[in-house]
Amino acid sequence: MTVLTNVFGTENPALHALLLETKMLAPEGYRLFAKIMQFLARSKVPGDFVEVGCERGRTSCFLQEHILRLFPEKTLHVFDSFTGLPPEEPGERYNAPTKGMMSVPLSLFYETFALCKLPLPHIHAGWFRDTLPVSLPSNICFAFLDGDMMSSMRISLQEVIPRLADGGICAIHDYRISPVWDEGVRRACDEYFRQELPMADAMAIFQIRNGAVQPLPKEVITV
Numbered sequence: 001m002t003v004l005t006n007v008f009g010t011e012n013p014a015l016h017a018l019l020l021e022t023k024m025l026a027p028e029g030y031r032l033f034a035k036i037m038q039f040l041a042r043s044k045v046p047g048d049f050v051e052v053g054c055e056r057g058r059t060s061c062f063l064q065e066h067i068l069r070l071f072p073e074k075t076l077h078v079f080d081s082f083t084g085l086p087p088e089e090p091g092e093r094y095n096a097p098t099k100g101m102m103s104v105p106l107s108l109f110y111e112t113f114a115l116c117k118l119p120l121p122h123i124h125a126g127w128f129r130d131t132l133p134v135s136l137p138s139n140i141c142f143a144f145l146d147g148d149m150m151s152s153m154r155i156s157l158q159e160v161i162p163r164l165a166d167g168g169i170c171a172i173h174d175y176r177i178s179p180v181w182d183e184g185v186r187r188a189c190d191e192y193f194r195q196e197l198p199m200a201d202a203m204a205i206f207q208i209r210n211g212a213v214q215p216l217p218k219e220v221i222t223v
């Protein structure tokens with residue numbers, strides 16, 4: 001059990017096994033999320049949790065497990081088409097057609113939660129452009145944005161960032177350009193923030209304070 005806690009920051013054996021399989025986030029990413037959640041609990045930031053792009057729900061389970069332990073009054077909202085990525089928009093460049101890539105049906109998301117014996121979060125199925133404007137909670141304490149594509153990140157930023165609570169934290173996956181994806185996530189971020197974002201474990205990770213982007217304290221991002 002000690003090993004489980006050290007590797008991913010979870011003591012749920014089924015979840016640990018699932019996280020070992022995934023290439024979505026490295027163990028350091030999960031440990032970082034665990035530390036961020038403890039930090040949020042200490043600083044009593046209001047608002048709920050959101051994951052924009054949840055695929056089969058492995059990271060959602062990780063978040064849900066921590067929420068149940070640390071924030072019983074808060075809820076997790078997850079968003080996905082459950083039919084995979086949308087087609088590229090003009091200006092997006094990928095090594096392969098994106099339409100339908102990562103298509104994981106909602107039934108698999110249910111299975112992941114059943115396997116980990118965790119209660120389901122609020123699930124918002126559909127394209128981000130349709131679901132985010134109407135279904136995001138009005139106050140968000142932590143957002144994980146993982147939509148991969150420039151168009152998906154654009155709408156995620158437009159809808160999520162204004163709803164972050166003061167002191168709320170946002171993590172953006174694929175901010176560091178990877179050899180597989182184009183630089184769409186970074187381009188969407190540059191367009192929105194017009195500044196370089198603080199990074200940890202290959203993600204952009206920052207807090208919003210008084211409407212401005214701030215890095216997290218060093219002790220939180222050191223895993």
Ligand SMILES: C[S@@+](CC[C@H](N)C(=O)[O-])C[C@H]1O[C@@H](n2cnc3c(N)ncnc32)[C@H](O)[C@@H]1O
Pocket residue numbers: 022024025051052053054055056057058059060079080081082083084085086102103104126127128129146147148149151152
């Ligand atoms: C990299 S996966 C998410 C992985 C997940 N966060 C994890 O850590 O396991 C990206 C997901 O975003 C979803 N997605 C991307 N763009 C979308 C859009 N515009 N609308 C709805 N879903 C979208 C895809 O269906 C896919 O499941």
